[in-house]
Amino acid sequence: MRIKAKKSRLRTLRTVTQWAMFLFVAVLALVKYLKEIGVVIPLPEISLHAVCPFGGVVTVYEFLATGGLVQKLHSSALALMVIGLLVAFLFGPIFCGYFCPLGTWQEWIGKLGRKLFKKKYNRLVPRAADKYLRYLRYIVLGAVVYQTAVTAKLVFADVDPYYALFNFYTGEVAFTAILILIAVTLLSLLVERPWCKYFCPYGALLGLFNLIHIFPVRRRESTCIHCKKCDAACPMNITVSTGDAVRSHQCITCHECLSGLACPVEDTVIVAAGKGGKQA
Amino acid sequence: MKLKPQATVFFSILLVLAGILGSWALGWWQTDSGKTPQRLETLNAMGEAGAYDPADIRGSYTLSEINNLYEVPLEDLADAFTVERSRASGFKLKDFETLFPDPDSEIGTSSMKLFVAWYKGLPYELKEESFLPAPAAAILREKAPLSQEQHAYLDSHTLPAADKGR
Structure with a gap:
């Protein structure tokens, strides 16, 4: 009974934060668009680029080299980048698991995919290929940062499905970004969070903090019943059940594996600081 | 813990x-970046210091704002970039792509930076190849204090007005 109550609270919290962030970003984009076409609204006009922490990442080189920022970006993006890295250092990529609207979008589509493909859902990519494909996002991260540094332009905007998702109706989105958004949406029917797993450059950066962050997900071997429900619940296909701490660069800190959610034993898969143990 | x-x-x-x-x-x-561009520290061709830097022109600027900030007549801005005079005031630079839809036309914010800089004789470093529509080049040749080099640049970087692109 107690576990059910906890389960409900944590899942509700995650659902609320995901919806809130999705609506917040959608409203920001809509307000900006309406103001641009001359509709008077008593709300501030803020570009999505201004509140994008990844914008801060891509403009770091420009900022260090010239003191300026890549076009379309503002100092708020740099501030959010620093804040985002600090949060990731403490709690891991919690932005991905609880707040990223594109992640939420993929999860929503994934629910339909789960109904269509049942147990095959999220198990369709061969493990041998999947293992290497997971490193693609570091290539994307390197390429985006390099190209932005060389051109001093926001090159990622032309392929960014996140920007496309909230601006597809404005006429300001590159065709390539729309195509990538469609591809990600369709892939989400087969694979859970395909953009996050294989392509997301910001997820790649935050994912590195899984190796060092202070409060990882930990598994207590002494109480674990080895049911592997934590493994089955992980959207990123991480094997939680074999290690003492989840240190995979792919973890998105969604907490789906925790006791009270997937794990049926109380106080076994938990969030805790501390060192040592075998890593999952 | x-x-x-x-x-x-x-x-x-x-x-x-x-x-x-x-x-x-x-x-x-x-x-946001505000609507005030940075000022130049160097003198312009007329020996004036402190003019707004044309390199700081942004895609969100309207022709009216460029007219106010850089003191280039609105009519010249509209005619140069083939914007109808009746809608020139609120026309944003990022909307050039509606006038020049060919993605290879290269006419965009950088073209306006170049036009304003040369029109006013302001220092401007060409970081990328910028093209101008024929009316813009004609206005510059008529009204701006161009050097031989700048004339030569216009010879090779002017796009015919008829197809509004390349």
Whole structure:
């Protein structure tokens, strides 16, 4: 009974934060668009680029080299980048698991995919290929940062499905970004969070903090019943059940594996600081 | 030390809000670039210091704002870039792509930077190849203090007005 109550609270919290962030970003984009076409609204006009922490990442080189920022970006993006890295250092990529609207979008589509493909859902990519494909996002991260540094332009905007998702109706989105958004949406029917797993450059950066962050997900071997429900619940296909701490660069800190959610034993898969143990 | 997962979420939200508040208090929280470009420290061709830097022209500027900031007549701006005079005032530079839809036409914000800089005789470093529509080149040749080099650049970087692109 107690576990059910906890389960409900944590899942509700995650659902609320995901919806809130999705609506917040959608409203920001809509307000900006309406103001641009001359509709008077008593709300501030803020570009999505201004509140994008990844914008801060891509403009770091420009900022260090010239003191300026890549076009379309503002100092708020740099501030959010620093804040985002600090949060990731403490709690891991919690932005991905609880707040990223594109992640939420993929999860929503994934629910339909789960109904269509049942147990095959999220198990369709061969493990041998999947293992290497997971490193693609570091290539994307390197390429985006390099190209932005060389051109001093926001090159990622032309392929960014996140920007496309909230601006597809404005006429300001590159065709390539729309195509990538469609591809990600369709892939989400087969694979859970395909953009996050294989392509997301910001997820790649935050994912590195899984190796060092202070409060990882930990598994207590002494109480674990080895049911592997934590493994089955992980959207990123991480094997939680074999290690003492989840240190995979792919973890998105969604907490789906925790006791009270997937794990049926109380106080076994938990969030805790501390060192040592075998890593999952 | 064990932490409730809910607490990690609340602490994260708290850190983000505190970080935004802190950066705002320190003056680091800017969500727009404002509408005031940076000023040049060097003299222009007329020996004037402190003019606005044409390199700081942004895609969000309207022709009217460029007219006010850089003191280039609105009619010249409209005619140069084949914008109808009746809608020139509120026309934004980022909307050039509606006038020049060919993605290879190269006519965009950088073209306006070049036009304004040469029109006013302001220093401007060409960081990328910029093309101008024929009317813009004609206005520059007629009204701007161009050097031989600049004339030669226009010879090779002017696009015919008829197809509004390449």
